[in-house]
């Protein structure tokens with residue numbers, strides 16, 4: 001099942017492939033205790049959660065974070081739940097710093113366990129609300145948390161100005177369906193269609209919304 005990741009990202013290392021392959025068992029075990037992935041979706045973990053999270057890779061290449069330097073890339077995942085999109089992205093970009101936050105402590109407990117099992121040293125976690133998170137980030141990633149106006153109000157002040165990416169610093173939100181109404185107050189939002197990237201019918205309506213904030 002995890003081979004689908006290798007098919008789409010043939011350049012990943014054996015170590016990354018091994019990390020992706022372990023997600024299936026880890027989430028199956030944790031989901032039996034705490035519902036972090038909807039039960040109907042757990043069989044589709046690699047397409048609907050892992051590959052979907054990696055849709056963000058089709059839009060941006062996160063740069064390395066330099067140890068002990070403030071200038072390195074930092075990515076915040078708001079409302080990460082069981083770790084999506086943050087965990088697949090952290091596997092894909094092992095030299096970029098990711099901070100995963102969720103308002104529900106038991107979900108963060110699952111994320112902590114997955115991070116430890118995979119040895120992901122580039123991930124920190126926080127049990128708390130996005131509005132209260134400290135620090136500044138280059139990108140805020142998210143999926144299935146709230147509408148764009150509320151989301152922007154939560155994270156607007158958490159994006160830092162300097163950017164060294166192919167894309168301006170801001171929000172990268174995985175969304176589905178018709179976004180015309182939701183994005184009408186955000187003329188700078190760019191929409192990237194995931195059906196152009198992944199062939200599975202699941203992606204037919206799925207998009208990455210990039211909203212530059214600095």
Ligand SMILES: C[S@@+](CC[C@H](N)C(=O)[O-])C[C@H]1O[C@@H](n2cnc3c(N)ncnc32)[C@H](O)[C@@H]1O
Nearest residue numbers: 079080081084102103104128129130143144145
């Ligand atoms: C539907 S789940 C999505 C989880 C994950 N992003 C995914 O796509 O699988 C929404 C998550 O957002 C979290 N959440 C909602 N509002 C939040 C806030 N203000 N700060 C942090 N987390 C929040 C909830 O606790 C929940 O775990």
